[in-house]
Amino acid sequence: MKKNFKRIIAAACAAVLAAGCMAGCGGGSGSSGDSNTIKVMFMGSEPVGWSDVMAKYDEIGPGVKLDVEWVTQGNMKDTLNLRLTAGEDYDLVFDAPFLKLKEFAADGIYTALEDYIASGDYPNLQAAYTDDVWKANYYYGHLYAIPNMRTYGNGIDCVYYRQDLADKYGIGQIDSYEKYQQFLDAILANEPNMIPLGVSASRGFYSLFGQDAVDFAKNHIVRISAGGFCHVLLNDEETEVKDIVYEGGTPEDYANFPEKYRDGQLFGQARFNKLVEWRKYLETDSLNQKDAGAIFKGGKAASMIDNLDSYEQTESDLADSLPDAKLGTFIINDAVRNMEPEARITSLQGNNFLCIPSTSKKIDATLKFLDWVFASKENHDLFELGIEGKDWTAVGDDKYSLPEDSQYTFPGYVLTWNPNFVRFSDELPEDIYEYKSYDLDTNGYYPSPLAGFIFDTSNIQTEMTKVNAIMSENSTALEHGALNDPVEVLRKANAEAEQNGREVIKEELKKQINEFLANKNAQ
């Protein structure tokens, strides 16, 4: 009996041990104990030749060693969430509004850095951006994140089209909506197997017929997404909110706005009607199209909407699949096409950031490293482009050329992007190079009256969730011009949103903007 009992106990222990082993997996890696080594998490995959760059860095760097963990984009959000909420010791992590930044900044997971930057101990890091940019990137009153940005914009919106077909139908270089429509009509009439305009399900017509945010800003109006898009009207002194109206409003709703906006046409209503008219240029199944780029580059679509950042990739892909095709570029915005000053609105906010978790005990060493990266072109280029002479060669002051066998590709947005140190490929066509240089020029931008404002929705989660669900019911279809009478659809959605707590969102938005403006003007 006793022997049997022992056996049972032994079997049970074995089972518990086995379960324990299974439960034990998934533990993370801890911080290294060395006080000169900082633990870093970057998004992306480790560049080929990274160890050579690290060796060179150790040789010429500031004496701070790096222990870098690379996390692929698909895993980044979860990994960041798990590692940091579990309180693991990282000294520097990549984060962004599309990852966890908004929540983590609100929850105090990151160190507030404004005093460190202002201390003057890190002059090169401080000089990386102007004071306006530093201020605009505060989250909830503190600098929780160091932006990685080269330009104030989000790239130059453009339509890529088949220049060979435009030439074939006698349209030539497209530089206006009229010419673009002629092109689309020609394709529709003469190329039965082609889609005139290929769009992705998620984006629809995207930046086509976009609203004129610079004109808005000059009239103290800002377009914001807060449970649907709305236009916020500030008083002339820009000290407080005068009115907030959601898109799709009636002339009565817009009574407080300047005359030319009152019919709502400039606030998106004309655009949505235009999209319904242009729906005929899309494929029937556009709402299920997963990859517009693929159908354009494969020759099934005659044009697509994107921005100039992807020019090199688009051109080489198109050349690979259709050697006879020629790529044309139509810069959508008139003022941008003519490279005018103050052509685009900017919030001065970055899309990519570096953060120091509040658990870090090596804040000074980490900032010393960042200061070194921005201390000189050489330091910066070592990370962004690799070893000079092997991975790349400098061409003049702002270009580089790559040798045939170059493999080093560093995702600059995780560390090195900065307006002071930009190099372009020397293979860009002259006009694209000029547009890209214009994109970097701060004179090309008009600052938004609400630059730096971030809407904190943590207190109105229930309302936001309900309203987002209502607005998302139609938003994609509207962006595809797929619903007849779009303004009526918007108004119906608005009415429903009102019943589900949008008033609360509106009041909260108004309150937060007024607080923001009061703070800004007090400084």
Add this chain to the structure above:
Amino acid sequence: MRAGTKKKDGQLFVKPTLLQDIRRNKWLVAMCIPAIVFFIVFSYIPMAGLYIAFVNYKPSTGIWMSQFVGLDNFKFFFTSKDWITITTNTLFLNVLFIASSTVASVAIAIMLSEIKNKWTKKITQSIVILPHFMSWTIVSLFSVALIASDGLINKIIVGLTGDPSNAIAFYNTPGVWPALLVCLKVWQGAGFGSIVYLATITGIDQSIYEAAAVDGASRWQCITRITLPLLKNTIIMLTIMSVGKIFYGDFGMIYAMVGNNSLLYPTTDVIDTYLLRSLQENTNMGMTAAIGLVQSVLGFILVIASNALANKVSPESALF
């Protein structure tokens, strides 16, 4: 043998106490321990985390230190006007899925069991099971070739009728989607689901069929009078088990097929896709946990109810 019932010879079966039971079957109980430990560690202990549904969860403070908000996390769902549509969609689609998959699985199992040639049987079985291993993302990509407006199905329709206006714009027509999703579900799962039924059929005593054949029963009569009645318990058991998940839309499938195509929401928006849509901008662990809890509790109630129903109608096929 159910406790307390009478044995055939009339002798009363005395229900043993738990301890007696364990002592008598100690080796069987010992073999259960790994499973019991597994469920305690991975299913029961984590249930404590359900508390997250009642707090305003902040990762920095942790679940237990976050502010308690009562039922606030449930509000957004039950006060939205869509929750009834969405819940109905979820139930309707799942009832269709369960019913059609069961019918198809049983039919496939019977057909497979009737095939006598060993090779034909093996090959057919492999082919019908294969779709189960295909991910919905892949299915959604190649289904475009079938149901796009210039896809195979529309080419056939137009070819047969000679009139392009007969083509169906599947991606713009919500009405066809319940049927379409059911077809895909059956195509994907029925073959795999037939395995259990096939195993049950294989276990049926062959002498019953021989006796029936001697009495002059046709093949069809053998199926309807012997195989189907003997499959009844398995069918009821598997149905009760799938009822437990009836409040979960098949997210992997529906989101892969429909994506953000809002034109199709009226018939395809289920609880899970609605949650994704309303919370993807402002992720909130408390709210998602709250709805997950609602889905589980409702599923649990349905399982209990359907088991009770089974107990009443045909006691031997009830799960417990």
